[in-house]
Amino acid sequence: MEQTLVIVKPDAVARGLIGEVIRRFEAEGLVVCGLRMVGLAQKEAEGFYQVHRHQPFFDSLTHFMTSGPCVAMVLEGEGAIRRVRTLMGATDPLKADEGTLRRSFAASIEKNVVHGSDSVESAALEIPYFFCRLGIFPVVGRGEIS
Numbered sequence: 302m303e304q305t306l307v308i309v310k311p312d313a314v315a316r317g318l319i320g321e322v323i324r325r326f327e328a329e330g331l332v333v334c335g336l337r338m339v340g341l342a343q344k345e346a347e348g349f350y351q352v353h354r355h356q357p358f359f360d361s362l363t364h365f366m367t368s369g370p371c372v373a374m375v376l377e378g379e380g381a382i383r384r385v386r387t388l389m390g391a392t393d394p395l396k397a398d399e400g401t402l403r404r405s406f407a408a409s410i411e412k413n414v415v416h417g418s419d420s421v422e423s424a425a426l427e428i429p430y431f432f433c434r435l436g437i438f439p440v441v442g443r444g445e446i447s
């Protein structure tokens with residue numbers, strides 16, 4: 302079963318959209334395996350977005366990511382990485398498909414509501430960035446009511 306790292310970004314947390322973001326993923330059968338609210342320090346945001354360090358938007362992006370709390374979560378399911386990316390929509394909300402989270406809620410290409418890992422390799426780096434390293438581990442599956 303595949304796992305992916307999702308972040309409800311500070312813009313969405315500030316606008317009271319945590320529940321709506323999670324609802325859309327759960328409605329598609331993705332399972333929440335880890336969940337925590339995090340206030341990122343500047344260095345932590347820069348570490349998370351290291352691949353973008355040479356991009357012109359890097360400083361603005363990392364400041365935005367420290368501007369308020371984020372909700373980080375691990376979502377699990379078959380093809381979870383790709384399914385989450387589809388539900389998020391394109392990075393630029395103007396290019397995102399109708400019905401996607403970013404099309405519905407994003408204010409700009411930067412303040413775009415949600416992050417999702419873009420590959421198996423990214424997920425393998427990003428999940429421990431928010432969970433294992435801090436001694437908080439995601440579970441596997443969601444359990445059952447008997």
Ligand code: UDP
Pocket residue numbers: 353358362391392410411412413415416417419
């Ligand atoms: N971003 C930005 N300006 C850009 C491209 C990206 O501010 O021109 C921000 C945006 O918040 C995006 C994040 O940087 O979600 C990471 O960029 P990436 O290309 O990895 O987009 P994503 O994988 O989040 O769709």
Ligand code: MG
Pocket residue numbers: 419
């Ligand atoms: Mg990306």
